[in-house]
Amino acid sequence: MRIALGVAYDGRGYQGWQSQRSGLTVQDKLEAALSAFAAVPVQTVCAGRTDAGVHGLMQVVHVDTDVDRPPASWVRGTNRYLPPDIAVQWAQPVADDFHARFVATARRYAYVLLESPVRPSLESGRVGWAFRPLDGDAMRTAAAHLIGEHDFTSFRASSCQALSPVKTLHRADIARKGTAGSATAYWRFDFEGNAFLHHMVRNIMGCLVAVGQGGQSPDWMRDVIAARSRDAAAPTFAPDGLYFLGPVYDPRWGLPTRTPAYDWIP
Template sequence: MSLVDAVSWGSTPRVALGVEYLGSQYCGWQFQRHGISVQQVLEQALARVADRPIKVHCAGRTDAGVHAIGQVVHFETPVERPERAWTLGVNANLPDDVAVRWARPVAADFHARFSALARHYRYLILRRPVRSALWHQRALWTHRSLAIAPMREAAAALVGRHDFTSYRALACQAKSPVRTLHYLDLAERGALLELSVGADGFLHHMVRNLVGVLLAIGRGDRPVNWAAELLALKDRARGGVTAPAHGLYLMRVDYPDAFALPADRKPLTAEPDDEGLAVI
C-alpha cells in the first residue's frame, strides 16, 4: 500500500499546503510586531475554515519583500475538511496576493522544514534603460549593462560544498555555514536575467548576497575571481552588497517521494512574452 492510499482526508490530523504569494506588502513570512506577515494572514484564513486556531510551519522563512511560488507549509488539526475547503475555502479568506495552490494529507512524520531535501530560488533582474511599472517590486531593475560570461564563470566557482560564511548575514543563526550548492545558473530571457539556484539549504540572506557579488562582477566593478576569493576568506565583513529582496522568489522545495506530494506542485515555467519579459 502506498502512502497516498494509506493517508487520506480525515485519516490524519496533518495537512500540507503549497502556497504562493507576492511579498511586497508583507513584513516577511514570520509573525512580526511591526507589520502584517504572510504567516498571519494564512493562519487567520485557515482558522476560519477550521473554526479554531491553526499554527503552520513553513519550509523557508522568507524576508520582507521576498515572493514565493513554491512555499510549502504543514499544520495539524483534529477537524475533518475536504481538500476543497483547504484550497478554495482558504483562498476565499485570503488577500489577493496570497493563495493556496494545493492541499494534501501527509503522514505524521512529515515536516515542511525538516523533511526538505533541497530548496530552489530564482532572482530576476530587469535590464533596460528605463524602469518598468509592471515589474515594480517584482524584479531588480538596472540600467547598467551586465557582462554575463564573467558572471557565469564566477557562479561556477561557487557550486559544490563550501563554507559560505562570506555569503551569509552577520546575524545568521545557523549552527553551521557549510552548504552544498547544487547549481547556480544564469539565463537570459529578453530583458530579464534569471539567476536560478538550488541547494540542500540556504543561510540567511545567502541568495541575495550571491546575487550582489555576481552583479558587481557583471558590472565590471570586481574581477571574476572575486566570488571565489570571498568564499575562501570566510568573512562576511569583506563580502559584497546584499541584493534587494523584491527580485527573489522561492520556487520549489524538494521532499522524499514517499511523502507523495502532488505531482503538479512545481511552479509554472517562465516563458518570454513579445517584449522578452518572462511571465511567471
C-alpha cells in the same frame, strides 16, 4: 491529521514570512485564514522563511488538525479569508512523519533581474534592476565557484540564526531573455541547495552583478568565499526579484513539485 499545503504570495506588502507582533507577515495572514476556515486555532510549520519583499511561488507548510475536510475545501475555504496577494494552491493529507522543513532535501530560489537603462515600472517590486550591461559568461564563471559545499559566511547576514554557515549549493544557472545586442533584457538566476543562510541569495546576487558589470573579475568570487567575511562581498541586493520556488521532497511523499505561478515569472 497532518495536512500539507502549497502557498504562493507576493511579498511586497509583508514583513517577511515569520510571524511578528505587527501581524503583517505572510504566516500571520495564512494562520488567521486557516483558523477562520477551520473554526479552531491553526498553526503552521513552513519549509523555508522568506524576507520582507521576497515572493513565494510554492512555500510548503504543514498543519496538525482534527478538522476533517476534503483537500479542495482547504484550498477554497482558506483562500476565502486570505488577501488577494496570498493564495493556497493545493492541499494534501500527509503521513504524521512528514515535516515541511526537516524532510526537504533541497530548496530552490530564482532571481529575476531587469537589465535596462530605465528603471522598472510595471515590474516594480517584482524584478531587480541593473542599469549597466551584464556579461553572462563572466557571471557564469563566477557562479561556478559557488557550486559544492562551502563555508558561506561571506554571504551571511549578521542576523542569521543558522547553526552552521556550511551549506551545499547544487546548482546556479543563469539565463538571459532578450534580443541580442539589445540594451534591455531579463535575466533569470536559479539556485538550488540543501539550505540557505539569511540573505544568502541576495548577497550572492550582489557579487554576481558586480562581476557582470565589470567591477570585479570572475575569480574574485573564489576570494570572497575564502575570506569568510561579510565585508569581503558586495552589498546585499534588493529583495524585489527574489522568488522562493519551494522545497524539494522525496517522491514518496507524493506532493506537487510546482504550481501555476511557476509559469508567470520569465
